[in-house]
Amino acid sequence: MNDIKVAVLGSEGVGKSALIVRFLTRRFIGEYASSSECIYRKHMSIDGRQLHLELYDPCSQPCEGKSTLNEQIHWADGFVVVYDISDRSSFLTAKAIVHLIRELHLGGSKSRDTDSVIFLVGNKQDLCHMREVDREEGQKLASERRCQFYELSAAEHYQEVVLMFSKIVRNASLGGKAKERRRRPSGSKSMAKLINNVFGKRRKSV
Ligand SMILES: Nc1nc2c(ncn2[C@@H]2O[C@H](COP(=O)(O)OP(=O)(O)OP(=O)(O)O)[C@@H](O)[C@H]2O)c(=O)[nH]1
Numbered sequence: 001m002n003d004i005k006v007a008v009l010g011s012e013g014v015g016k017s018a019l020i021v022r023f024l025t026r027r028f029i030g031e032y033a034s035s036s037e038c039i040y041r042k043h044m045s046i047d048g049r050q051l052h053l054e055l056y057d058p059c060s061q062p063c064e065g066k067s068t069l070n071e072q073i074h075w076a077d078g079f080v081v082v083y084d085i086s087d088r089s090s091f092l093t094a095k096a097i098v099h100l101i102r103e104l105h106l107g108g109s110k111s112r113d114t115d116s117v118i119f120l121v122g123n124k125q126d127l128c129h130m131r132e133v134d135r136e137e138g139q140k141l142a143s144e145r146r147c148q149f150y151e152l153s154a155a156e157h158y159q160e161v162v163l164m165f166s167k168i169v170r171n172a173s174l175g176g177k178a179k180e181r182r183r184r185p186s187g188s189k190s191m192a193k194l195i196n197n198v199f200g201k202r203r204k205s206v
Pocket of ligand 1: 010011012013014015016017018019029030031032058059060061123124125126127152153154155156
């Protein structure tokens with residue numbers, strides 16, 4: 001069975017966990033406990049092929065054994081780089097992350113083969129009345145950096161979220177590049193733990 005590793009990256013609070021939880025459980029839950037980084041696992045069948053997906057959700061808070069962004073980039077086969085359309089600074093962070101992925105993971109390659117494994121995702125489209133990043137800016141960045149672009153809402157767009165994740169898994173699996181695995185981001189969560197986690201804690205309301 002093929003192992004596909006996808007890292008979901010972006011600044012704090014952009015909705016990384018919300019997107020992952022939506023994809024894995026169909027549910028949107030407003031508050032997440034996220035005091036540790038973790039890997040969620042899922043078996044998938046794509047185009048008749050059985051795949052074992054590992055989805056990496058980083059922890060924005062300082063936590064024990066936390067992997068660095070460089071390690072996360074080396075680990076993954078595919079990348080979902082998320083920003084919040086109502087938060088310009090998160091867009092600038094996403095831009096920097098995409099640049100780093102190109103440099104580290106893809107060695108600055110200009111090959112079109114690499115275009116399909118970086119997805120730039122503007123999340124929280126339901127907050128368009130508070131928009132700070134125009135859709136065109138996202139599209140322009142994606143085109144300049146040769147990424148695929150999505151604007152969606154983890155809160156409101158279940159089908160789009162599933163399509164986006166399914167597509168990056170398919171693209172990463174077709175890339176099929178055997179990579180030497182460097183340090184693997186620590187932490188692993190089962191679906192049961194994920195369900196438990198979402199009823200945890202904190203955070204800003206939207
Ligand atoms: N309105 C709206 N709120 C969202 C959406 N996605 C996430 N949120 C909210 O944004 C906040 C942060 O979501 P998280 O999924 O925890 O974000 P994160 O990127 O995983 O955050 P860290 O783990 O701290 O890095 C929560 O209050 C979510 O409910 C969305 O599509 N629309």
